[in-house]
Amino acid sequence: MSTGPLVLAWLLPIPISSLILFRLSLPSTSLFLNPVLTIAWSLTFTATLLLPLDLAAAADAPADADPAYTPAIQGSWLATYWVTFIFSWLLLPLIQDSILDGHLTLLSKLRSALRASARFYLVALGVAVCVFVLLALTTDGVNIPHLLLAFGNTYGLLLALLLLGYGLVAVPRDLWQRASPSTMVERRYLLASSMDSDLFEAVWSLQDVELVCDTVSRRPETSIPEVEAFREEIRFRKEAGVADLVEVEGRRARRAGREPSSPRSSSSSAASSAASSSSHPADAPLLDPSCELTPSNLAALNKSLIAAQTDVRRAVRAFQVLVDETAYYESLSSLSPPEPIAPPPNSSAATHLLASLANVSARLHYLFQAHARRATLKLFAGLLACLTGLVLWSELFMGLPVNLSPFGSWMSASRGSASLELLAVTPLLYMSFCVYSSLFKLRLFGRNGLKKRQSDGPSLCFAASYLVRMQFPLCYNYLLMLRYPASERTAFMTLMQSMDTVPLFGTSFSTYAPLLCVLLCFATLFNFYGRLLASMGVDTDDAILHGGDAEEKAAKVREGVTILRRALQAKQRGGDGPAAAGGGRGGGEQEMGINQTYSYSKV
Template identity: 25%
Template sequence: MIESTASPSQAPSLAVALVVLLFISVVVLLILRYYLPLRTTPAFLLVPVFFALWLPASMVLLVPIDLASSAQTDNIAARGIWLDEKTLRVSWRITYWLTFALTWFILPILGEYSDSGYRDPKGKLLDSLRANAQYYAIVFGSGALGLIYVLISYGHFSESLKSTVMALAYCWGLILAIYLMGHGLVSIPRRLFRNANISGRLRRIQAQAPKVYEKMEDAEIDLEDLELQVAELSRRKGGSASFFQDWIEELADMTNLPESQPSRVSLVRGSGNQSPIPNVITEKYLAELTRRLARARHARSRYVSEWNRLLEDAVTTQAILDSAASKKLDFGKASPHAGFWDRHTLFTPYTRYLFHYHMVPYLQITLAAVLSLASVCIVWSELVKGLFPQVSVIRYSVIHHQVASKGQVGLAGQIIAALWMVYMCAAALISVTEVKVWRGRALVRRNTAHESAFWYASQVARLSVPLTYNFMTFLGSIYRDTVFYDFLGQLINLTPLGKWFDYLFPAFILLPVCATLFGLYGKVKRVVGFGMVDALDDDEEDDATSRRGATGAWREGRDLIERELNGTSAAIRARRADAINKSSGGGNNRGSGRSTPVLSIPRAGRRDGAISGGTGPTTPFGMSPTAGIAGLTPSSSRRPQANTSARRVGRAETRLPPDEGDDENFFEALGHRVKNTIDTLDTPKWLQDLGQGIKKPRWMGGDKGLGGSSGSSNSWGGESDGRRWFGGGNGEGRIRL
């Protein structure tokens, strides 16, 4: 990336740059090792994904070096780390065009290639090209329209094609980067503030448990459906299936069905259910079945990993909370698969308690305050960089030296610039991981699907260049002297449309910032009721759930976690699997053509607010250190639902702890109290009588309809109608003469 034949004057800077690049390479490898098994992952995945992460990370190094190297004075000592113009230009060209090729061509094709269900490489490649055909049609169509616009505006053809391609790629990436970065600038400090409250963190974990458990159960059932379909397919020995026996055997090897499963499939097929398997087996059908089976396996792995991580967080948080009484904190023996810092520690139980219970919350609050201030500075700089660049906070934090009324970036300014870029990229990339995308893509520790790895790597590569150039525009006129501006910036500003877009569009960062800050995602979801706005409202939903203690959502999660930690859920799942494998009929049917019995699971009783069967001491919240579920009710979908209203019937009301309401401010608490007071008031009688017309007086029997019987007494102590004048009141409706 950097030429070795450098002038002696820049040798120290070149050595520092190489050391930093080596450090970036090690960090990228550790990230890949965290999400992928390096030994079993094929090279066609590791190499492109490595460069898709390494090249954007190297831009964090190139931008400060470019700013210092483009100084307007000859004071080399004040530049910090610098390189000559030729080296910088070659570095930017290699970095940009490799990132461009990875983003728009290599990673999308390889992602669909790895997701294809075909066996041979040629079939996988053709399937990948077919899947990306629509994507490339949109890209090339937009490029053609942009090319026509540039030709009309600029009037030359020599630079029109390259400038159009680079400008369109930058504009599309900037739209995505501004939206994601705006969300991340709010969510990162807010998450730190919330996690500083240990009791609130535990309750949010418990509130998430029912939803995560339900998704895990759904993933297991979907995978089981596909495995049964493969088992039924493996029974076919003749006809069109005989041409694909090797393929079918490979699919059978991918499943985890017991030996008795094919016999059960024959019973299901004989029960009159329509089989989902076509009469004629084709290559396309087997490819789609292979794709669906691989996706289902990764989906189950994703939710099982998420559920295990939630259990680990719940146990750790509960242990920290319980240590307030004993002043000692012990997480127990670390697992063999734990990291180095988890297996080796210098803390004693008391110092561990001081660190986790007292120091960590204050450190989180301090870091959240610093990042909140940084977020405000970034948003402010986005708003003023077009009209008033002199008041940009980031500009003054990076440019510390003024020589002959011109800016000079030193070593301190380079470090601060790198920190600004790291935070901006982290805000955007964290938002990418929170977005719920198609196909259930997710990053799973040591088991990330290949297609998911390609997709997330492509997002990192796509966001790197727009965020890098967007940061440089914060620095005023000094960025116009850089090599990066000469390489990319002048092509973006080639037309008036590109120039105004570059300066005005970042001001729309207020939209995602306000939407995340005020919880607009959750409000729109509740009003509209569509699932499309689920993308970024998890924090708002969790916060709203944690405030609604009366609904019992977090109680259900607490009971569910405790039952899982006590081993009850594992036994229930094993019993359900046994019942499914041994059953020969009855139960509910699904699209896979199999019947399943409904497993009735009684609800665990509770006495004095404690969980039946729980172990261990209780906490100030009235729960054991391992929090869990009271029981599951039968469900028509043949699995225990993690969140049902029937489970709350008959459950003893648990009083919220005094410090559970710390998340509310004064106005929220006052509003809740006023609302509860108004809701518990009885409607006045005069207000109930409104709208019922003019009533007859009492002596004409006006209270008959209200009294309900002819013998009811009124306020006068007599009968409610005129029959009392004729000796009435015998209750039989007759008049006595």
């Protein structure tokens, strides 16, 4: 096998990852952070591209070849695995903690993040030593790299399979539901109340932190320059942190029991209004306002302020997306043919040509949205549902002695490396997409969700760490699922075979754990998953959409109509935020001027 495809597998993901990060990240994201995230994300895609190449090389190698792979493929897997291991478990968590740290300099932020990471890894090291001693006494011995590989892959495999079980059903079902604008609007009305509460609670928690900041700032000055530098930083961050979010000022005003005023006056009275609601349980780890003014205490307070402001921005981001999606799906119900563009009579030929092209483009867009969009989405949803069925069939019968995997059978019948690589990469890409879309769809991870041009540094680091953490276990599960004879001869499987040195986790667990994926698929398909989470009080989208009786859902829809209608009206009036006047709680009732083609009393 030539090195050209391997080089392409390493280089092609770099521009793709850069483009994805550019479309996701905030314009203010650090220039230092983007290259690190690009490398992490590109390594994830590299692992996905390397596996088909590895399979094709093993299939083309002679039957008596030992090994069936080249040193270049083996080196690529080793480099990719251990670099991603370092990124996911050390570097990216360290960067994420540094961004959210309250110290003033980069060096002090790194030191604080290292101390926090060291406490976690000391505990993990103690557990690892105990397991290592136990395995050394009960087996022929195991080395540390194999132990790290086995437990890292076991953790990633379990998480990947749980997310895969959800995504295999959720991805085609969501695509099918997108074909119906009324269904999508109703779902957003159901979610609006919860997301509005999340935003309101985030603002309340921020005000509680600001109360402590104001109290600390009013205390007498000290003779310690570092303490005064911290207090100045806290004052500046408190005033400027969320000053650009009009939505926050409206909610602060309603909490204080008055109409929204200017940002500065509203911000200056936030602390006093927070004092009147001290019974509100704040999520942030607040300090005692009368604590000793030391750099460590002030750094902790600054960290609390950063965390509270970050939570507010994330909540505002999520609410903005909900408002925009509601407006989009509502507009699909009242489409009308576009008005033709008529250039001035004395315009040039080029102007007439551009106007004609614009009219044709607008007409084609209208025809697609009005007539072809629904059928296209349902066709793709049906194809993905068939692919989901094939994946589940292969996962379900993975542990049988006979090969029942359709993917492995098709690959065995393929002729040529190109067709084999295409057959190998298609289901792997689909499974990867199901896992990653589930990671950010579940509201368990919602605070770190990714939004177009609105994702901050901590969210991007969180996403990258989990992407690289799950890709190798997912590839391992994929090879086991294929039951393709050449799989056992690949360089990747040779790397993963070191897991066999750890009983249970490296052997039978990998074979029978996919049954959890199948069970979760059925639970998601019949909405058992959402109802179970709702009964447990876990706040997820599925629990909100599928939990509760018809009367409760109807009440949520009515409340969502009021909240989102107010937000849409504020946006149409030119407000800076999606809901400059605030959400539904605390505001006066307004007329619901909503498109009445939907039945909002039914879900």
